[in-house]
Amino acid sequence: MKTLKSFGYLLGLPLILLAWWWLATSGEPNFFVPTPAKLLTTFVETWFGERMLTDVLPSIMRLLVGVLAAIVLGIVLGLAVGLNRTLRAVTEPVFEFFRALPPPVLVPVLMLLVGINDGMKIAVIISGCVWPVLLNTIEGVRSIDPVQNETSRSYGITGFSRIRYQILPSATPTIMAGVRQALSIGLILMVISEMFASSSGLGFTIVQFQRSFAVPEMWSGIVVLGLIGVALSFIFQWVQRRVLRWYHGLKEVENAV
Amino acid sequence: MTQTTEQSTRAAVKAKASRVPSKGLPKWVLGLVGIVVFLGFWELMPALGVVQAKYLPPASEVIAALVTDLGLSAFWVAVGDTMAAWAIGLAIAVVAALVLGLVIGMSPFLRRFTNSSIEFLRPIPSVALIPLAVLLFGIKIESSLLLIVYACFWQVLIQVLYGVADVDNVAMQTARSYGFSYAQRVRDVVFPTMLPYLMTGIRLAASVALILAITAELLIGSPGLGKEIALAQSGGAISGMYALILATGFLGVGINAVTRVVEKRVLSWHPSVRGEATV
Numbered sequence: 001m002k003t004l005k006s007f008g009y010l011l012g013l014p015l016i017l018l019a020w021w022w023l024a025t026s027g028e029p030n031f032f033v034p035t036p037a038k039l040l041t042t043f044v045e046t047w048f049g050e051r052m053l054t055d056v057l058p059s060i061m062r063l064l065v066g067v068l069a070a071i072v073l074g075i076v077l078g079l080a081v082g083l084n085r086t087l088r089a090v091t092e093p094v095f096e097f098f099r100a101l102p103p104p105v106l107v108p109v110l111m112l113l114v115g116i117n118d119g120m121k122i123a124v125i126i127s128g129c130v131w132p133v134l135l136n137t138i139e140g141v142r143s144i145d146p147v148q149n150e151t152s153r154s155y156g157i158t159g160f161s162r163i164r165y166q167i168l169p170s171a172t173p174t175i176m177a178g179v180r181q182a183l184s185i186g187l188i189l190m191v192i193s194e195m196f197a198s199s200s201g202l203g204f205t206i207v208q209f210q211r212s213f214a215v216p217e218m219w220s221g222i223v224v225l226g227l228i229g230v231a232l233s234f235i236f237q238w239v240q241r242r243v244l245r246w247y248h249g250l251k252e253v254e255n256a257v
Numbered sequence: 258m259t260q261t262t263e264q265s266t267r268a269a270v271k272a273k274a275s276r277v278p279s280k281g282l283p284k285w286v287l288g289l290v291g292i293v294v295f296l297g298f299w300e301l302m303p304a305l306g307v308v309q310a311k312y313l314p315p316a317s318e319v320i321a322a323l324v325t326d327l328g329l330s331a332f333w334v335a336v337g338d339t340m341a342a343w344a345i346g347l348a349i350a351v352v353a354a355l356v357l358g359l360v361i362g363m364s365p366f367l368r369r370f371t372n373s374s375i376e377f378l379r380p381i382p383s384v385a386l387i388p389l390a391v392l393l394f395g396i397k398i399e400s401s402l403l404l405i406v407y408a409c410f411w412q413v414l415i416q417v418l419y420g421v422a423d424v425d426n427v428a429m430q431t432a433r434s435y436g437f438s439y440a441q442r443v444r445d446v447v448f449p450t451m452l453p454y455l456m457t458g459i460r461l462a463a464s465v466a467l468i469l470a471i472t473a474e475l476l477i478g479s480p481g482l483g484k485e486i487a488l489a490q491s492g493g494a495i496s497g498m499y500a501l502i503l504a505t506g507f508l509g510v511g512i513n514a515v516t517r518v519v520e521k522r523v524l525s526w527h528p529s530v531r532g533e534a535t536v
Binding site for chain 2: 009010011012013014017032086089090091092093094096097098099100101102103104105106107108109111112113184187188191192195196203206207209210213215218219221222225226229230232233
């Protein structure tokens with residue numbers, strides 16, 4: 001009974017929305033909105049086949065490479081800057097500017113500097129994703145409990161082991177918040193870099209469909225992007241739960257007191 | 258007795274806090290040094306032949322182009338178009354998310370009922386809607402608005418839902434037992450608790466709205482700074498393009514600064530901000 005109820009909560013609204021969509025489109029055919037059945041068949045026809053290999057997987061690869069590189073770069077640079085007060089003060093205004101710069105405007109710049117190739121697309125993704133990770137790492141390192149710092153100093157914990165056992169764990173909750181932002185920015189930039197200058201990839205294909213008025217195919221592309229976004233957010237939540245298990249445990253204890 | 262020791266410790270902490278930054282140069286000088294080093298590096302890159310000057314003009318040339326832009330009315334029209342799309346889109350998203358968030362958040366049933374749909378719809382990237390926007394509205398401001406409203410709506414909605422969930426149960430029950438109506442409960446109990454969360458949502462949404470306004474202009478060609486960047490790039494006016502990119506960066510910095518100030522003003526009564534001011 002209880003599982004039935006939670007299933008109802010989980011699927012109730014999506015089913016209502018699907019039924020409403022089905023009813024609204026089942027009368028006379030609408031040019032802009034395909035019926036659910038039409039969209040499903042188009043989705044399978046369009047994406048399960050050659051396109052999976054030529055467009056979808058390369059796009060996802062570029063996204064993953066870019067985001068992972070940005071995370072590593074952001075954490076390493078963030079540790080270096082966050083641990084040095086002078087360096088932090090020197091870099092703050094410049095970093096603040098780059099964070100405020102809307103990442104898509106860098107697409108034309110990188111097109112000029114790198115050329116139109118896979119490297120440019122990965123560079124675009126890195127250049128947009130690195131800022132939330134970098135700034136959150138700096139913020140996380142800065143806000144470490146001073147008592148903890150003094151404790152590790154008096155125990156003589158320095159250098160790499162201090163970073164590994166004191167600084168990284170304390171900064172992880174803040175860093176994860178940055179990674180979450182980086183993921184959604186990365187997905188946006190993957191699509192934009194392909195819409196701009198490309199002859200393959202998801203973004204390119206979807207724009208192609210739209211230009212040739214292949215409306216159900218275009219919608220099926222939007223669905224693919226949505227599914228990638230949802231999948232990324234689930235993977236992120238799973239990783240976050242593992243990485244921050246100790247932290248959530250701590251919070252529960254604190255809240256219980 | 259305890260109070261005096263506490264006061265003296267606090268004074269000591271305060272003295273320490275104010276002493277530490279004064280070690281060495283003041284902070285703004287260091288920041289200025291950083292900016293100068295960055296600009297110098299940029300100036301030298303094409304001069305030393307690391308990058309060709311036709312791809313990356315020296316900083317002085319770009320800044321000169323930006324100064325020329327500032328005197329042109331076409332530039333200000335583009336800024337106005339971008340800011341109009343930003344403001345209208347943000348306003349629609351905030352109002353819609355606030356109203357829906359309050360209604361959903363106040364009802365435990367609706368919160369559970371809508372959870373799966375919200376978690377599914379939220380991560381869908383707004384740029385996926387670009388083809389749809391082009392198809393529906395063409396190169397008009399409505400295209401930008403569709404993207405901005407979609408992206409910002411989730412940012413604010415999630416924060417409002419967190420905020421409403423944070424309302425103190427005792428306060429809520431007290432209000433109920435005093436016979437507060439629904440509207441009174443929203444105004445006097447829920448709203449003050451939720452306000453810091455709402456302001457965070459608006460601050461995040463404000464920068465997201467700028468990103469999408471520029472993106473829509475760049476890709477769809479609706480009027481604004483993004484369209485000017487695309488035009489400058491395809492026309493080969495490279496230093497003009499860099500100048501426009503600098504301008505969008507300054508717009509972003511300005512929006513961040515203004516939302517920070519507004520947040521502080523609106524929440525001046527709130528412990529989180531009050532604490533910041535005294536220490």
